Amino acid sequence: MSTGAPWTATGRLLRLNLRLDRVRLLVWVLALAGTVYGTVGALRETFPDGQARQARAALLENPAAIMMTGPAFGADDYTLGAMTVNELSLSVLVAAAVMSILLAGRHVRAEEESGRLEVLRALPVGRFAPPAAALGAVAVADAAVGAGVTAALAAAGLGGADAVAWGAATALTGLVFGAVAAVTAQLSGHARTATGLALAVLGAAFLARGIGDVLEPSGSWLSWLSPIAWAQQTRMYVDLRWWPLTLSAAAAAALLGAAVVLAGRRDLGAGLWPGRPGPAAAGRGLLSVPGTARRLLRGTFLGWAAGLVLFGLAFGTLADSLEDSAADIPTLEDWLVVDMDALTESFAAATLSYLVLGVSAFAVSAVLRLRTEEDEGRAALLLTAGVPRPRWLLGWLGVVVVQVPVLLVACGASLGAGVAATTGEARWTGELTLAALAYLPAVLALAGLVAALVGLAPRTAAAVGWAVVAWIVFVAWFGQLLELPDWARRLSPVELTPLLPSEEWAAAPLAGLAAAALVLTGAAVAGAGRRDLLG
Template identity: 75%
Template sequence: MSATALRPADEAAPGSAPRPRRTADPWTGTRRLFLLNLRLDRLRILVWVLALGGTVWATVLALETTFPDGQSRQARATLLDNPSAVMMTGPAFGVDDYTLGAMTVNELSLSVLVATAIMSVLLVSRHVRAEEESGRLEVLRALPVGRFAPATAALAAVAVADAAVGAAVTAGLVAAGLGGADALAWGVATALTGLVFGAVAAVTAQLTEHARTASGMAMAVLGAAFLVRGIGDVIEPRGSWLSWFSPLAWAQQTRLYVELRWWPLLLSAALAVLLLAGAVGLAQRRDLGAGLRHARPGPAAAPASLLSVTGLARRLLHGTFTGWAAGLVLFGLAFGSLADSLEDSLEDIPLITEWLAMDVDALTESFAAATLSYLVLGVTAFAVSGVLRLRGEEESGRTALVLGAGVSRPRWFLGWCAVVGVQALLALALSGAALGAGVTATTGEARWIGELTLAALAYLPAVLAVAGLTAALVGVVPRAAALSWAVVAYVVFVSWFGVLLDMPEWAAELSPVRLTPLVPSEDWDAAPPLGLAAAAVALVGAAAAGFRRRDLLA
């Protein structure tokens, strides 16, 4: 028998490179991968932590300034009688004695919970499925890394992110003067809710072989949880039996700043553990790179539209556009239906005219204009995500394949940007029409649908300016493209808190949305939108020129 046959399988031949030893421990390497994931996501986590913690802190201060006494807060509580308000905020606790804490929780907690859930879904999909889809996980597993180590490290990193957001929420409440056990409970509820939906994403990552499909399925579960909770809370303002089928309701049922109870959070913790165990079990039943649900084969022949750059871009952005458009329409209808509640509460809340810059002589117009400016923020975020998808196509290698087929770089880049621009226009029109339909449903005046649709289109240059800046970063400085989200965050901050915090005019006017006239309550001024449109064209032109000259994946 030869010496080679007697040599152990993991021992290298003389003179050759040593082979990595296999390990029987399925969690080998978890600690190092965990630290690597935290390093890779340190900026993303920091942005989420600062954004949510800062939002909580600023919202408490804003509500305290706008509703300084019990009378004004009780008037505000009457708005929770509207089913649309309950659908978009949650159960109405403590309305008989509406304290600042109860008001903050009722009006902000759902937004914080949903945002944390979205963060968790995106992070889990990125580390569990995207790494596997790209092939990097297969390379990693060739090293002395246990079978469970990558997924365990990813989920541990997401748990740290959730804990950091929860701590930021608690810190924001304490800094704003709402400390105590309730502040701690809100932070814990936020972290556990994020962990629940992170575990949901871990399960969906086992079902499909594509990261976007996995995150989309998890987002659909989040949407269903939102809808179930909303319908349940409309049935009974303090939460009906149906509400308890939603993990979002469990966090809100802690009844913060009213009658604190911790036990609903045990449901969140238990569900997170069950889902994570289920994800581990499902992972044992599939091959690396595959999903339990086989992908459907595509049609034998592609439609003619996919033979063009714009057709391909439209197909790739279809899911993102549909999701954003559906959310904006839902919010537009819900907030539009609140228009009939303003006159009853305005006398008791005089400071609201300063907070929202409302004209008491044209209350409906002012309310519609202010609400429309908030919906535009969602369209802006969609436009930025659509342009950043272009960078994602480049990093995945698909852009190289398209260019290798004979498509010129300017044609690819400008065609993609054109599709994003058209979809942003459609999203604005849908947002304005939905808001107009909500106002019409409460006032009985059908004119609002047309007026608010046209008013929404006035914000197109502002949206395109932010998208153009994103395109410039992608085309010229691609490694800094993610900074475009900082621009979106600044625009949101100016819109929400600029007036309340008495921000300097020059600082507020750095926001393209702020430069746009607040139609239909303000007179139209063509100069700012034309300037923004010119800036958008210049930025996209510079972006296309930069993309043409630089290397791919630069």
């Protein structure tokens, strides 16, 4: 390799990264564009006139609503465009940021940690080419997502300069956090630590924006410390202004430059922060399969728990506000399964079912981690030490079986606490905690399905597992509105669970889901014992 050509082979590596990400990128673009398009249609159907939209705008005065959506620009004349931005922009921006962080972590640090980058560097590849190609792939992904958002808005009837601004804001926000991940990848020598640091920065930006907007409805000084606020302050469909996006562009450029500079100041495979030596002897908990699984899943579990509790508390406090404005939303029953005579119960039950979607996603990711341990070679080390495959699989799944009900209890208790705080009725905390546990068979059945895929068809486990999660989310969000047939909705295990506490208890579907979970776990054990470790 020529030492005078540090950027040699950047273009080829960029094409390689895009080829490796082509399926992931397509899924992200279609998912976000489809969500935007579907949400516009859903809002148009649910809030068909100005009176209904103004009733919805009144809910945005709640601090919890501001925290979870953003500043309610245009609430005095709540048009469909203003409603779509206020209801959806935060979710789209955070999703683009998460995508960028994961992609940057994968290409900047994970490839290096696995040793594959060292093989590439043995070829005529410049020193700065790998990080530049990785960041280029993230930029292309963000541009594609931004274009998808703009196209979806145009197709839904909300095109124009505001749609272009939303797409640009999405792309630039994603790029900022992708650049953050590129910087954290230079600090730590481990991909998970680097990604975790970048996600922590995203969480801090989310909180700064939320608290700042609560302090001042149009955004306080604290809001302006967050890249998320820069995108929302463009005020699409209300009073469009482009200049806040220059802050995003400048921050992304500065962080990308810093990442390239830092990459040149460390050794390949190392981080700028020296790793701490571990203890001389492992704790007793790490000497068992469940102890190892607990340790490896700890960060993911705590992250999901914190997020679900935050969302539960925030949405719970909206229960009283919704009851006051429900009479002005004539199509509410087309959007949610609600009983207008018991609106609080219906709202709490529907919201709980949405929180369970997060628990389902955690369960899928926790089980799929089994396959990751195989791919990275750590499972082989355990098995060669004399751990039987059934014990390895069942020990890991046992930890998931314990963590899932803990998350469900956290969802129910936090949602109940929010509803109790706004209604003054303490009974909600206990009732919703028990209602959340009714979803345990459904989540365990989903975890059993993914475990069976890991055991029988490991190469398709991730794709099929996440496809099932996507279908469950789609049914939960749009099944009622689109009037999906019963057989299609019942493909979601969450839909088979009674909407407690607004519906009657039904033991039969829960028993069926529990039996399915046991059968699928048995198939997982049988399959794992009959295939090659990396089969």
